[in-house]
Amino acid sequence: MxxxxxxxxxxxxxxxxxxxxxxxxxxxxxxxxxxxxxxxxxxxxxxxxxxxxxxxxxxxxxxxxxxxxxxxxxxxxxxxxxxxxxxxxxxxxxxxxxxxxxxxxxxxxxxxxxxxxxxxxxxxxxxxxxxxxxxxxxxxxxxxxxxxxxxxxxxxxxxxxxxxxxxxxxxxxxxxxxxxxxxxxxxxxxxxxxxxxxxxxxxxxxxxxxxxxxxxxxxxxxxxxxxxxxxxxxxxxxDDIDGVIKHRAALFKIYTNELNGIVELPQWHAQANFNGAYMPIFIACVQKQQDVMQALAKNNIQCRRYFTPSLDLAYDQQKSFGCANSQKIAGGVICLPLHNFMSVNDVIAVTDVIKEVL
The missing domain is CATH 3.40.640.10 (Type I PLP-dependent aspartate aminotransferase-like (Major domain))
Structure with a gap:
């Protein structure tokens, strides 16, 4: 897994x-x-x-x-x-x-x-x-x-x-x-x-x-x-955090290179570095989301809808100034596996499944 x-x-x-x-x-x-x-x-x-x-x-x-x-x-x-x-x-x-x-x-x-x-x-x-x-x-x-x-x-x-x-x-x-x-x-x-x-x-x-x-x-x-x-x-x-961040950031970049044009990805701040904390993708079509998540599960690959729902919907008693963008993103975002113990081959295995579905 x-x-x-x-x-x-x-x-x-x-x-x-x-x-x-x-x-x-x-x-x-x-x-x-x-x-x-x-x-x-x-x-x-x-x-x-x-x-x-x-x-x-x-x-x-x-x-x-x-x-x-x-x-x-x-x-x-x-x-x-x-x-x-x-x-x-x-x-x-x-x-x-x-x-x-x-x-x-x-x-x-x-x-x-x-x-x-x-x-x-x-x-x-x-x-x-x-x-x-x-x-x-x-x-x-x-x-x-x-x-x-x-x-x-x-x-x-x-x-x-x-x-x-x-x-x-x-x-x-x-x-x-x-x-x-x-x-x-x-x-x-x-x-x-x-x-x-x-x-x-x-x-x-x-x-x-x-x-x-x-x-x-x-x-x-x-x-x-x-x-x-x-x-x-x-x-x-x-003591070892530099190596951890370097490895996670490298995996993040491989993910983005492999999935660019296949799924939508958040636009990163132009002046910022990467720490590989998460690997989010966005798929607008609900059926395609389900197909990707089912295919990943079939291949023993975990993923998570993170974050959903948009919090203005979860706490709808609170004042909102309109959150249509958040509701759309929360409806289509999926986080893929990303941690220090993954290899490049693991990332390729994940992206191959997504490419095959989409």
Whole structure:
């Protein structure tokens, strides 16, 4: 079987060396030595500052909103459900704005139109879908025009740059997921990268129950800290992440070369690199979608409708400024297998099946 995804296992010998350190120190959580080491290494590797580790990517979004005082937001309908559900769980007044048909990301023009209709939202939450960067300059222009804060859900965008800048340096905050299925993981976990140190400092208090540096209680917080055992996994995997990303990106390029003209593919940001996080294809015809998925299953190849449905349909009680593009893309997108343990021959086996059907 060619699996849709296969998480990276940490090298047990390296991992155990870190775990011995944890046991010897008896410091298992609460911003321990491995937490500080992973923070510094990730900041250096990703080219960012003000990186705060948290216990998962969903809490990363919630804490970022809380730290930035975002109580209402416009967001994308084409993303993993957590982008929306994390906001709704926190009681954020939320609305959907449509995506760009080429990139599958939140469309700055549609966003501008939405904010002209209703300018009462505090901020914007946009997703770098499949690791493909949003039009960060276009969204910045709209946000500045309407005086809105911007949070990027960068769960798929580990190691992605726009030009010479990490994609995480755009907006007021960017959130990462370190779930086991991601390019880089800590089994469960995540991070927030803040533009401003004051927001980082506030968030660090919030993820530790709101306890301030002097031990007094400030704004009510939550427990969203990343523990030392999970940091040990991250430190172990970070040693080899360059090779992982290089391999996944190479497979992604082979996929796109083989399937160009056979299926529709999202248009990648012209100034961005690739991390091979996902391999999405779009097939408009429902019958052809079904034929491809059935043929892949027959050949023991996993695939997934990811993302579907368009979230404005799943949460139809929320305000929508019109999401026809998202509904169309969600109705035809399929993600193909892509992970570090695949070979070039595996990719060719997948694309041969699709070519035979289409």
């Amino acid at each position: 060619i699996a849709l995804n296969k998480p990276l296992p940490p090298d047990l010998e390296k991992l155990n060396a870190y775990l011995v350190q944890v046991n010897d120190s008896s410091w298992y959580t609460n911003f321990g030595p491995l937490h500080e080491q992973l923070t510094k290494r990730l900041e250096a590797y990703l080219g960012v500052q003000n990186l705060l580790l948290v216990s998962n990517g969903t809490l990363a979004l919630q804490v970022a909103c809380k730290a930035l005082n975002i109580n209402s937001a416009i967001t994308t309908p084409f993303s993993f459900v957590a982008t929306t559900s994390s906001l709704l769980w926190q009681g954020i007044d939320m609305a959907f704005s449509d995506i760009d048909m080429n990139s599958y990301n939140l469309c700055p023009i549609a966003l501008d139109d939405a904010l002209q209709q209703n300018n009462n939202y505090d901020g914007v939450v946009a997703t770098h879908v499949y690791g493909n960067p949003c039009d960060v300059n276009g969204i910045a222009d709209v946000a500045n025009k309407h005086n809105k804060k911007v949070i990027y859900d960068a769960a798929h965008a580990f190691g992605i740059n726009v030009g010479e800048q990490s994609v995480l340096n755009f907006g007021d905050a960017s959130t990462l997921s370190f779930h086991a299925t991601k390019v880089f993981h800590t089994v469960e976990g995540g991070a927030i990268v803040f533009k401003h140190r004051t927001d980082f400092d506030k968030a660090k208090q919030l993820i530790n129950f709101g306890i301030q540096a002097d031990g007094s209680l400030g704004e009510p917080g939550i427990n969203a800290k990343l523990n030392e055992y999970q940091c040990a996994v991250g430190l172990t995997l970070l």
